Amino acid sequence: MWKELPHKLKKNTDVKYNDKSVKSTIIGITPDFQAIMNYKIQNGYFISDKHYNERLKVCVLGAGVAATF
Numbered sequence: 001m002w003k004e005l006p007h008k009l010k011k012n013t014d015v016k017y018n019d020k021s022v023k024s025t026i027i028g029i030t031p032d033f034q035a036i037m038n039y040k041i042q043n044g045y046f047i048s049d050k051h052y053n054e055r056l057k058v059c060v061l062g063a064g065v066a067a068t069f
Contacts, residue, residue, distance in 0.1 A: 015065060022068045029060075042066075 009028025034046045
């Protein structure tokens with residue numbers, strides 16, 4: 001298993017929602033990322049093929065960012 005995948009899009013930035021902000025890393029991923037990294041979803045759902053194929057603007061929040069918001 002890889003420790004880290006090569007990413008085409010990766011950026012450190014402030015993520016903002018309403019009056020809250022947190023420093024985070026934004027990573028461009030595909031629906032396969034969840035299975036490759038063996039990530040578990042606590043709430044909601046992961047990026048789907050439909051999201052990816054239709055280039056919809058969606059995101060998956062990590063636990064730390066989700067707790068902030």
